[in-house]
Amino acid sequence: MAHNPLIDRGLLVVVLDRLHHFPAAAILGPRQIGKTTLARMVAERVGRPVLWLDLERPSDRALLTDPYAYLPQHADKLVVIDEVQRMPEVFQALRVLIDERRRPGRFLLLGSSSPEIVRRAAESLAGRIAYMDLYPLNMLEVGMDHAHDLWLRGGYPDAFLAPSNGQAAHVQLAILRSLVERDLPQLGLPAAPEVTFTLLRMLASVHGQPLNMSMLAKSMGLTVSTVRTYIEFFAQAYIVFRLYSHHTNTRKRITKAPKLYITDSGLLHALLNITELDQLRATALIGLSWEGFVVQQVRAWVGGRAELHYFRTQDGAELDLVITQGTRPMAAIEIKTTDAPTLSRGNRFAFDAVGAPVALICTPTAQDHAHGGGVQVCSLGTLWAHLDQALR
Numbered sequence: 001m002a003h004n005p006l007i008d009r010g011l012l013v014v015v016l017d018r019l020h021h022f023p024a025a026a027i028l029g030p031r032q033i034g035k036t037t038l039a040r041m042v043a044e045r046v047g048r049p050v051l052w053l054d055l056e057r058p059s060d061r062a063l064l065t066d067p068y069a070y071l072p073q074h075a076d077k078l079v080v081i082d083e084v085q086r087m088p089e090v091f092q093a094l095r096v097l098i099d100e101r102r103r104p105g106r107f108l109l110l111g112s113s114s115p116e117i118v119r120r121a122a123e124s125l126a127g128r129i130a131y132m133d134l135y136p137l138n139m140l141e142v143g144m145d146h147a148h149d150l151w152l153r154g155g156y157p158d159a160f161l162a163p164s165n166g167q168a169a170h171v172q173l174a175i176l177r178s179l180v181e182r183d184l185p186q187l188g189l190p191a192a193p194e195v196t197f198t199l200l201r202m203l204a205s206v207h208g209q210p211l212n213m214s215m216l217a218k219s220m221g222l223t224v225s226t227v228r229t230y231i232e233f234f235a236q237a238y239i240v241f242r243l244y245s246h247h248t249n250t251r252k253r254i255t256k257a258p259k260l261y262i263t264d265s266g267l268l269h270a271l272l273n274i275t276e277l278d279q280l281r282a283t284a285l286i287g288l289s290w291e292g293f294v295v296q297q298v299r300a301w302v303g304g305r306a307e308l309h310y311f312r313t314q315d316g317a318e319l320d321l322v323i324t325q326g327t328r329p330m331a332a333i334e335i336k337t338t339d340a341p342t343l344s345r346g347n348r349f350a351f352d353a354v355g356a357p358v359a360l361i362c363t364p365t366a367q368d369h370a371h372g373g374g375v376q377v378c379s380l381g382t383l384w385a386h387l388d389q390a391l392r
Contacts, residue, residue: 007194009037014132014303015132019105020105021106023104023127024098024107024108027129027132028111028239029133029134030351031178031183032158033136034158035134038134040188043078048076050217052166055086056086061086066095075181076163078107080107081110084110085112094125095124098125099128114340119224135299136296137156137157137298140384144381146223147278151265151279151289152165152274153172153265155265156171156266158171160266162316168266169275174377182287184234187236188236189230191230195214197253198220203271205287206260207262208261210312211258213227213228240260240263242258242260243259243309245310246309246311246322246329247312248311248353252315254311262292265293265296268289290335298319298383298387305325308324311332313350315346317347319333319334319345320334320335321335325355330391331356331390332360333361336361339365341371358376359373364379366378
């Protein structure tokens with residue numbers, strides 16, 4: 001992987017488009033995910049001078065102690081403000097400066113905190129800023145030839161591009177330590193690092209399953225309220241995401257608890273002490289690991305165009321992924337680790353109950369073919385063409 005240190009991010013064209021239409025744009029995502037590298041790619045393409053401020057540096061924070069005096073001196077430049085969540089008071093100043101001289105592409109903000117935290121801080125910029133989430137590297141960015149590397153190592157660039165799986169594992173552990181010992185405390189998580197690591201490992205063991213807060217709380221010796229609070233912090237730090245259930249008119253009782261996934265497959269495997277593909281293939285969690293990997297690929301591809309859910313009844317009829325626009329199901333997907341998939345009676349019922357116009361079984365590499373009952377088999381490589389059809 002190390003031979004290709006720069007990978008074009010799919011979000012690049014989106015950021016350039018937003019800067020063409022909005023006075024400000026914000027790229028949000030976890031630390032070390034590649035926001036700064038992406039911003040440098042943007043800076044190379046805007047065709048004018050760039051002023052770069054990194055609010056991790058005290059000297060740069062000092063420059064913004066009086067933003068009304070400093071920033072107008074650079075009105076001809078694209079001003080990039082990295083780690084903007086470190087100075088939330090700057091948002092009010094940006095609003096005033098934008099309104100005094102409104103034109104597209106004045107400010108590019110980078111934030112490592114939760115999207116919700118940054119958005120709350122930036123309410124004063126409503127109508128003046130476009131937000132974009134930068135996820136881990138995805139399949140369309142690295143290419144299908146590297147699918148297994150991406151699945152094993154995850155999409156943090158330093159881990160994916162490491163010269164060996166062993167080195168990738170060291171990078172993943174360093175990222176986890178940084179999240180636990182630095183980012184989560186900065187967000188306000190009042191937990192000792194060893195407690196945080198223990199809960200994260202427990203969440204990794206139930207990755208892709210409906211959340212059972214009572215079980216987690218009992219296992220940890222904590223209250224349900226405390227576990228729920230910790231998981232909220234994990235979501236704010238981009239470590240986990242939740243998939244909520246899709247409701248239909250079926251008379252069957254629907255599972256209501258959200259599924260929880262470790263966002264990055266590499267961090268999942270680090271928490272499970274998996275460093276090689278042979279280990280991954282031998283673990284009982286291989287199916288849930290692959291499922292979460294595919295769900296995250298779809299999540300990155302969909303962006304804000306649709307919502308993702310899962311479907312499961314109390315008696316076990318289920319689908320891994322339902323893509324909706326508003327209340328309308330657009331696509332339903334069952335994810336399989338085998339290229340010779342079969343469907344259970346519950347899967348068939350679920351496809352019928354959801355009633356999406358595009359019904360898919362996503363496999364690693366199977367050739368596209370009809371499976372019967374309006375269901376199509378596809379591979380991860382051809383999934384995107386089917387989803388294009390569903391969401392166009």
